[in-house]
Amino acid sequence: MPVGELIAAAVGLILIIVVAYVLVGSTIGTAETMASAQRDMTHLQVVQLHTDIAITVNTTLITPLAVPFNITNTGIEAVDLRYVDVFIINQTTNKSTQYSSVLGNGILNPKGVISGSIPLYFPDICDGASLSPYSIEVVTGNGIYNFSDFIC
Structure with a gap:
C-alpha cells in the first residue's frame, strides 16, 4: 500500500x-x-511620423487634357510610388476620380531629393470653360496625404 x-x-x-x-x-x-x-505597430507609427509630402500644381500649364503637378518628399522616409494614389476632387460636386499607380514604380527619396511632374489626363473632368474648383489629393501607402487646390 x-x-x-x-x-x-x-x-x-x-x-x-x-x-x-x-x-x-x-x-x-x-x-x-x-x-x-x-x-x-510602433515602427509603422514612426514611419508615418517621418513621412511628409508637398504638392504643387503648375497652374500656368493646366489644359483640358492635363494638370501637371509636382510631388516633393519633404519627410525623411522614402515613399514607394507603387502604393501612392492620386485623387482629383471636384469641390463643387464632391465627385472624385482615383488614379492608382499613376506615378510608376520608383521611389521618391527623402528630403525632396527627387521631385517629378506628372500630368493627369482627364478631359471628362476638366473642360477648361467652367472654371470649377478642384483639388489634387495624394495619398501615400502608409496613409499620409496632402492636397493642392486649383481652378480648371
Missing part, C-alpha cells in the same frame, strides 16, 4: 509540473507575440 501511494504522489507531482510548464510556456509565448505586435 505505501508503494502505491508513493507512485500516485510521484505521478501527481509530474502532472502538476507538466501543467505548470504548459501554462508558463503559453504565457511567455503570448507575451512575445504581443511584444512583437507592439514593436511592429
